[in-house]
Amino acid sequence: xxxxxxxxxxxxxxxxxxxxxxxxxxxxxxxxxxxxxxxxxxxxxxxxxxxxxxxxxxxxxxxxxxxxxxxxxxxxxxxxxxxxxxxxxxxxxxxxxxxxxxxxxxxxxxxxxxxxxxxxxxxxxxxxxxxxxxxxxxxxxxxxxxxxxxxxxxxxxxxxxxxxxxxxxxxxxxxxxxxxxxxxxxxxxxxxxxxxxxxxxxxxxxxxxxxxxxxxxxxxxxxxxxxxxxxxxxxxxxxxxxxxxxxxxxxxxxxxxxxxxxxxxxxxxxxxxxxxxxxxxxxxxxxxxxxxxxxxxxxxxxxxxx
Amino acid sequence: xxxxxxxxxxxxxxxxxxxxxxxxxxxxxxxxxxxxxxxxxxxxxxxxxxxxxxxxxxxxxxxxxxxxxxxxxxxxxxxxxxxxxxxxxxxxxxxxxxxxxxxxxxxxxxxxxxxxxxxxxxxxxxxxxxxxxxxxxxxxxxxxxxxxxxxxxxxxxxxxxxxxxxxxxxxxxxxxxxxxxxxxxxxxxxxxxxxxxxxxxxxxxxxxxxxxxxxxxxxxxxxxxxxxxxxxxxxxxxxxxxxxxxxxxxxxxxxxxxxxxxxxxxxxxxxxxxxxxxxxxxxxxx
Numbered sequence: 211x212x213x214x215x216x217x218x219x220x221x222x223x224x225x226x227x228x229x230x231x232x233x234x235x236x237x238x239x240x241x242x243x244x245x246x247x248x249x250x251x252x253x254x255x256x257x258x259x260x261x262x263x264x265x266x267x268x269x270x271x272x273x274x275x276x277x278x279x280x281x282x283x284x285x286x287x288x289x290x291x292x293x294x295x296x297x298x299x300x301x302x303x304x305x306x307x308x309x310x311x312x313x314x315x316x317x318x319x320x321x322x323x324x325x326x327x328x329x330x331x332x333x334x335x336x337x338x339x340x341x342x343x344x345x346x347x348x349x350x351x352x353x354x355x356x357x358x359x360x361x362x363x364x365x366x367x368x369x370x371x372x373x374x375x376x377x378x379x380x381x382x383x384x385x386x387x388x389x390x391x392x393x394x395x396x397x398x399x400x401x402x403x404x405x406x407x408x409x410x411x412x413x414x415x416x417x418x419x420x421x422x423x424x425x426x427x428x429x430x431x432x433x434x435x436x437x438x439x440x441x442x443x444x445x446x447x448x449x450x451x452x453x454x455x456x457x458x459x460x461x462x463x464x465x466x467x468x469x470x471x472x473x474x475x476x477x478x479x480x481x482x483x484x485x486x487x488x489x490x491x492x493x494x495x496x497x498x499x500x501x502x503x504x505x506x507x508x509x510x511x512x513x514x515x516x
Numbered sequence: 517x518x519x520x521x522x523x524x525x526x527x528x529x530x531x532x533x534x535x536x537x538x539x540x541x542x543x544x545x546x547x548x549x550x551x552x553x554x555x556x557x558x559x560x561x562x563x564x565x566x567x568x569x570x571x572x573x574x575x576x577x578x579x580x581x582x583x584x585x586x587x588x589x590x591x592x593x594x595x596x597x598x599x600x601x602x603x604x605x606x607x608x609x610x611x612x613x614x615x616x617x618x619x620x621x622x623x624x625x626x627x628x629x630x631x632x633x634x635x636x637x638x639x640x641x642x643x644x645x646x647x648x649x650x651x652x653x654x655x656x657x658x659x660x661x662x663x664x665x666x667x668x669x670x671x672x673x674x675x676x677x678x679x680x681x682x683x684x685x686x687x688x689x690x691x692x693x694x695x696x697x698x699x700x701x702x703x704x705x706x707x708x709x710x711x712x713x714x715x716x717x718x719x720x721x722x723x724x725x726x727x728x729x730x731x732x733x734x735x736x737x738x739x740x741x742x743x744x745x746x747x748x749x750x751x752x753x754x755x756x757x758x759x760x761x762x763x764x765x766x767x768x769x770x771x772x773x774x775x776x777x778x779x780x781x782x783x784x785x786x787x788x789x790x791x792x793x794x795x796x797x798x799x800x801x802x
Contacts, residue, residue: 230663251663254694262686265652266659272635272642273592273660273668292646293683297653301635301643 268297283309283325313455330460344407564768596650597675648681692732742802
């Protein structure tokens, strides 16, 4: 996703002189390095200083530029939180905050680099939109949207690298604020977003292997959440399974359960997410997810799919 | 993109010669009186923090900013010390950018002016109130002006207290890295934060001008109630760097019982105190 973002940002920035990227001492990946070389005035590195990264983006947006702030997910929101809240959200400025590696993507770097509660934090702020694409193709669509939208601030949570394309055969395009069906069925719906969508797709496949008719749905826009779309999913399936890489608080799973209660939905709901816990564990991304209980066989066992 | 030539030129010199210090003194006395009047409508206001930066804010609006059209300037004023906004409001009222009814409805239901400035209100460049935000926003604004080949100058008023915020220095360092000569900051150095005298509670806070200089800024220290001296200092800047005017001021300047007394950071005078304050007001020349 990171490289796809870089490619698209370079393409868009080459034709839009207002597009800028403000980074805080993070190596510019792929095409962002090319962007820096070709458009040095529109690539700004604030150094290890995230508050000024966000503050500058606010001032630049107020004076006519369209800045993207870009660094590792934890450092986009946690260190400069009040600047995100006051400068970007309270003033409702169209600045995109690109958080690389939400969840526990930086699996060997320890808890200081895990953005496991970023969805809760970002969605809690008024005016903030929150997008977490499930594959590089969605990352491209979301980046294009962010580059021209006038709605306000966006937290764009991207995976780091290596995510497979899952949406090639999707029957509907990516649309901000709308659930996206990757496949349509009638018995079970698996709802997901972000890089963990691959695991959700594998869960869906295990249901299919049992003869179930399965929907796989990407809830790429966490805020504003497509509430009517989720109610429709709840009413049209016997079972809904949510697989996501974030803490339980203000998670998609908790929102789905709230909506189910309000809509008097009667389907079974199973939710899987990160634990509300700092887990002192190192390994690859899959191993970190497994330590939190997000692992295909573990989920399958709880869903009687083994 | 290129750096704009912002060094003082003939036009500036002409303006310099036209600077009317007496008129500035009269305006500032009027603004202080208007703020005292508003203090009798509603108690939620910061009188003393506005009185310490009255001459600075007046100078920025009425002498430094360019107004080719009424109410429209290519320059920006950003009140980073949001609690000083009463003086901004009364100046915007006099300029016709805010209505008298806006001030009448200050901090009241249905009004649009609060005790801190809110972006979106006419004449307000950014929402402030939480300290330590203005330097970053102003740095972004000044950069945007240069990046779009515009000659807008960004005038920023900081409290001394918010120079304790690390974010102020993140911004100051970045503004110097970017050589933002179109950023001109004024520190309202009244030596009082909300709780105590800075020089007593935080002696290492001083000296301040040297800290800015060490961060790559050009700067001067002046009497912040001497509009003539401030104006001359700004006009005489060399350019090539962001510029700071460390302005030594008196919190509550002009009202004897408010000067250097921390409670007037946020307290409104009683009717009797109001009468005394009005009687004491005089034109201040430094």
